[in-house]
Amino acid sequence: MKNANISECKFSADMVSYMYGELSESEGSALELHLVDCAECVDEFAAVSSARYEVYDWKHIEFDPLETPRFEVSYDDAVVPSWSDKLRAVFAQSWAVPAFSFAALAIVSVLVIGLAWMRSGDEEIIAENPPSQTVAVPxxxxxxxxxxxxxxxxxxxxxxxxxxxxxxxxxxxxxxxxxxxxxxxxxxxxxxxxxxxxxxxxxxxxxxxxxxxxxxxxxxxxxxxxxxxxxxxxxxxxx
Amino acid sequence: MLKELTDEKLVELAVSKDPDAFGEIMKRWERKIFALCFGMLGREDDARDAAQETFIAAFRNISNFRGEAKVSSWLHRIAVNQCLTTKRRAKTRSEEFLDDDGGESERVFVTPAHRSPANTTEATERLIIVRQAVSSLPVDLRQVIVMKEFEEMTFQEISETLELPLSTVKSRVYTALRQLRMKLERLPMEIG
Incomplete structure (x- = not known):
């Protein structure tokens, strides 16, 4: 019930901005005036503030003392082109498209010729050796x-x-x-x-x-x- | 000279193989990205690895940066994705650990270094609870609260970095804190 009320409150959007000090002076004053009269908003503000304080505390204790690690990105390690980049680079060459087209055509031709040759070979074999018939002995x-x-x-x-x-x-x-x-x-x-x-x-x-x-x-x-x-x-x- | 340039200009230089340009970008963002990773992951070593991977990924893909987004948005996106990957890996590891351990409860695994609360202070226990509560927030809420608290960004900066309306950012921070409050009230009973 309390949450439903607070979400309907027109000051709820300003509450976090106020908490982080990001409201203008006039907006801040308006919110403060509202908090004097609205007990539910006061409770809500306290709850949200305490949650924020917990995160702040965690950061202050555990993160702030940490030194920023030294990150290294070397050209040798980092500039590793992906396979798509490599492919793109190859096709970017002026000779690449006609050359690959010719190669693809050649492969297809070889496949077609091979298939035709295999078929004709099969027909010759059948003509020479008709399939033997198994005769069952009575x-x-x-x-x-x-x-x-x-x-x-x-x-x-x-x-x-x-x-x-x-x-x-x-x-x-x-x-x-x-x-x-x-x-x-x-x-x-x-x-x-x-x-x-x-x-x-x-x-x-x-x-x-x-x-x-x-x-x-x-x-x-x-x-x-x-x-x-x-x-x-x-x-x-x-x- | 490089210090005076914008992030976007530095990226352009980095793309044109200026070795110092990306170094300057790293110098500007390393603390914030480390803070983001720390807030998202809750562990220093994981955060360090994730931040390192973020910069490597950024450098590898720098030629794909179109300049339509801000460098900060681009870096944050990479960092958050890296954190999620790290978390997934950690989860897989934890599942393997649980399998090996004969199904020990997850609660014990989450804080393996703190299995004996007797020798830890109350403050340390509280920090563990907070870390867990933040870690259990949905990613979009966790990201804004970490950017707000750890990176100390303004709502406006978060809005520009995430390319979200200002009101959405405020609303997310507010929702994140409310959910955190509820989790913090519940977690001590679950952990204790």
Whole structure:
């Protein structure tokens, strides 16, 4: 409230001038007369004066005793033209504008020629080497060849129903759309190959690769034989 | 001979590579610029550095001085900008310090040299409070109060230097002192 009143007071603007002794004599007298009647302005004047005194005191105690430092500005350090000044100085030369224009034109020409040359080079390369087409080998064909391409030497044939077989040649492998399932060859123990009489192990292994499945029916044949013998005994008994 | 020339004439000579002309400008303004920097920054070493940087910046850009403004205005503008730069740097440093210090309160950092009030006099504590109060004023208010108290310029001189109407300068000084009064009433409780 007090502040609002004081800001409305017509003497508030003169108060600081009076405080710093910058009012004319007549203006100062008018303010003094006003202060006699206006208690709020007196309070305000006291508050502002005390604030000013604090700053004055600070300056008097801390700043006044200080000697003015010796400032040095040497030509070597100070006259450092900025990059814009340097640029301006270069372009101020009479030869600069035509020279830079010519250089810019030359650079652009080189770029355009280079770009055109690169494009024509690309077209020549395409004409000489048409893009190779990847032909996917049909899965069935690969499977057909597989028994011949499988290794023929080795104690075991590690071929199962689930294991995918990839085309033997690397190129074919790359071109295959997806892995193929092995032909249904049942696993044969290594001993089977050895047990085949009259055959070289290599030949036996090869045989196993091709005709492995029928050999496993041997057990069933024996069983059948035993059954037939039982029937024979029964027949003999009845007789 | 140089002493009789105006600031503007000295600048012209300095631009034309007269080595003594800028020296004369410095001689005329060094105390006032130092006072301005001291009032704005509150520390002697910061003020010295800022004033030094002010003169270097002025000399480097002397060719850009157009003569439309007064030399005093130009120098004050450079000095105030330099003080603001110095303050920003100090603030960044203080933030780094606080980070390193595990977030110690700002109040303690503001007066690191006076962490033990027990061995300081009441007057010294009061000066710290005043310095802080002035430092926390808005730049435009701080500038006029520092020019008035530290540079001892008249309202008219401030008006011409800042290129502001006389009434605006008076109003700013008045507002600055009122705000200072309020801060001085509040700060002892915040600091104590």
């Amino acid at each position: 899965a069935k064909d690969v499977v057909k060849d597989e028994p011949e391409s499988l290794p023929t030497v080795g104690p075991r044939i590690e071929v199962t129903d689930q294991k995918p077989i990839v085309a033997t040649a690397a190129k074919t492998k790359a071109s295959l759309p997806k892995p193929h399932v092995a032909p249904k060859i049942r696993e044969v123990p290594a001993t089977t190959a050895v047990s085949v009489k009259g055959l070289d192990p290599k030949q036996a292994t090869a045989k196993n690769e091709v005709k492995a499945a029928p050999t496993l029916n041997a057990f069933d044949d024996e069983e059948d034989t035993s059954l037939r013998l039982a029937e024979l005994f029964e027949d003999l008994g009845t007789r």
